[in-house]
Amino acid sequence: MPKNKGKGGKNKKRGKNEADDEKRELVYKEDGQEYAQVIRMLGNGRCEAMCIDGAKRLCHIRGKMHKKVWIAAGDIILVGLREYQDDKADVILKYMADEARRLQQYEELPESIRVNESVMDPGDDDGGIDDYVDFEDEDIDRI
Template sequence: MPKNKGKGGKNRSRAKSDRNDKRELHYKNTDEGQEYAQVLKMLGGPWLEAYCFDGQKRLCHICGKMGRKVRITVGDVVLISLRGFQDNKADVIDKYLPDEVRTLKTAGELPESVKLNETEDGGDDIEFGSGGEEEEEEEKDDDDDQKDDIDDI
């Protein structure tokens, strides 16, 4: 029987995804019809709605190689390629990481009104537990009312 080399199954894909290399920052090329956009809504499948920084909302298609490797969420800044035959549709070419978006902002490529989507923790700041003295007083009053009802029976 052949020996197990350790690269079968999902192990190989995990090993490839551990890279933390600095990647090259791609700027838009207006000659090729490229534009920056921010994702407004995920529509399902490879489709999303994005607000382009030229002032239009466009329906964008995530190309195949990006759809399998890159996770795009609402609020992400992406580079899109405009279609010459359909002005209201575009194709997503690249997704920018938050530090790359900051670099683009300082370089003047993006407007200052762009908000970064940096809520990685996913929390909505919900606190559990005692909220104060008012809740404790209400609980005591409710307990007293229940005791009175039992005595009436």
Template sequence: MVKNKGKGGKSRRRGKNDADPVKRELVFKEEGQEYALVVKMLGNGRVSAKCFDKETRIAQIRGSMRKKVWINVGDIILVSLRDFQDNIADIILKYNPDEARDLKTYGELPEDTKIEDNEAGSDEEDNDIEFDIDEI
């Protein structure tokens, strides 16, 4: 029998969830890149993204981001445009809500952009529903 020499299970592989993530430097778009809003998850590492140049593209999550950076509907992302395919792009970076607000104040994003503050497990819209048992 071979003895287990590993360091543990899933919790070790995933890494620790830091209570206060490190503040990183804000990344602006360059030539051949565009900001986008995730509209729909398509599966197989692809999303439908509404770019801020009024174009809807299918964006591919790059391999180094898979299973490390979770992208959801309503997130602001930075995509790299392809020269040979206009309707397909590659996701380079996901902005957290604070970074997206900073981009909006710098004038990089349009003023009518709605930035959703989707933290893990927050369902604020479900909290305002009230039921009266006597009416039922």
């Protein structure tokens, strides 16, 4: 058997996450860019996002972020708009929860956007009805 010369393989690369503990500089939008909130993930490196300008766009996750930065429904992202396709965009950056809150404090994001909460799927059939029941104190005592 050959001697193991490396420092590790796939599992070592998976365990590495250097960007978690360090603070990074807050990136603001420029010309041709827009803030958006992910509505749902579609697979194949794509997601559906509602942009701040009110348009719903199909977003493509760029290769540098693919399988390295995990995006979920409800996340705030920065997308690059396409000049030739208004209904499509490219994901440039995912904001962490504290960065998104700071953007809201600096009034870059509107107050109506819920940071760090999942977005309600428009295809839900219950119409936004909550799945919990309120009990009175007497009810709990009887149980």
